[in-house]
Amino acid sequence: MIPIYSQKNRIKLIVVIIALIIGAATITYTNILVSKLSEREQELVQLYAKGLRYMINAPSDDNIVFIEEEILSSNTTVPVILTDENENILDSKNINIPENISNRPDKINSYLQGEIEKMKEQHEPIVVPWAEGSVNYVFYKDSELLSQLRYYPYVQLIVISCFALVAYFAFSYSRRAEQNRVWVGLAKETAHQLGTPLSSLMAWYEYIKSSPKFENEPILEELGKDVRRLEIITERFSNIGSVPTLRDENILQVTQNAINYLQNRISRKVAFTVESTFSPGITAKVNVSLFDWVIENICKNAVDAMEGRGSINIQLVLLGKSSVAVDITDTGKGIPKSKIDSVFLPGFTTKKRGWGLGLALAKRIIDNYHQGRLYVKWSEVGKGTTFRIVLNR
Ligand SMILES: Nc1ncnc2c1ncn2[C@@H]1O[C@H](COP(=O)(O)OP(=O)(O)OP(=O)(O)O)[C@@H](O)[C@H]1O
Ligand SMILES: [Mg+2]
Known part of the structure; x- marks a missing residue:
């Protein structure tokens, strides 16, 4: 088996892991920055509260100007609201009042009340006690930068x-x-x-x-x-190399012909049966030369899987009004679950002399040229495999 696919998966895994590491590192690093900045803002608010407390309880006016100018005004980022003990707003700072209410004091008040609720969710307010026993509260929340x-x-x-x-x-x-x-x-x-x-x-x-x-x-x-065989091969390649014409063909007849042709060239120990669950006149849109190629590739794989001895059953089933399924079942060694997704990849093979192109080609022919579907419908190791071809009517 050519190991390109396992290698590709490993590379994908490594890329995903690196991406996750980068993502985690970015988030962790920013979280560290956030918590540092948050600490600083809290310190700033603490300082603000202390300054306030000092101002309220100052015995003289000596330092008030200094505190007012240097401490209280130094907070230009953290939104704060100062209230009395009944949460009546006394002052606010660094809060963006929306344009449309900036000249309506009643609205501003209720807006600020709303802000207080938001602030409560983020931080406990700082209590600033007065000398005579009452208190003020300093509510604050994260600055815009921090959030x-x-x-x-x-x-x-x-x-x-x-x-x-x-x-x-x-x-x-x-x-x-x-x-x-x-x-x-x-x-x-x-x-x-x-x-x-x-x-x-x-x-x-x-x-x-x-x-x-x-x-x-x-x-x-x-x-x-x-010579006839060479002609068929040339026709197939020329069909793959151009836009092939699809015709309404009697699907049972076409399948039967393909099998008859194959049977003559395959060991007598393989028994073919073709069955259909519908009336013989049903047609499907098919390019016969390419369809034959698909049947041939699938049946050859089936013969390989059965090591030249067993039976291949082809069953035609109607799928609603618009499509027909051709199910090809062998009694071969089956495909392990882990490999089912890989069998259609070009280059995937488990055979010594295989190129891993048979099913890749078959899938291209059905999916791209017939707008149909080719997939593994059933497979069990040791029992057999069913490939399903779905064609349009
Ligand atoms: N009917 C089947 N039963 C079990 N395994 C299958 C069957 N059909 C395909 N496989 C597995 O899928 C692989 C790919 O098949 P594919 O026809 O694409 O390549 P190949 O037969 O190995 O080589 P090539 O067809 O190019 O000569 C096979 O090697 C085989 O392992
Ligand atoms: Mg093959």
């Missing part, structure tokens, strides 16, 4: 993840487009290259056939079969 800083890392991480997601999709889209070009280009080139010797081969074949010298020669029939 922005609290949310900043989350906003930042969301923006970065959105960006990463967009980049990821753009990148995988362009990679898919590139893969498409490689598939199509290679197929076209192959069909083109096969074309020239094939047409001359066909001409030679006709020439030999009509020559009396080779009359009744058994080689001739074999030669004819091989």
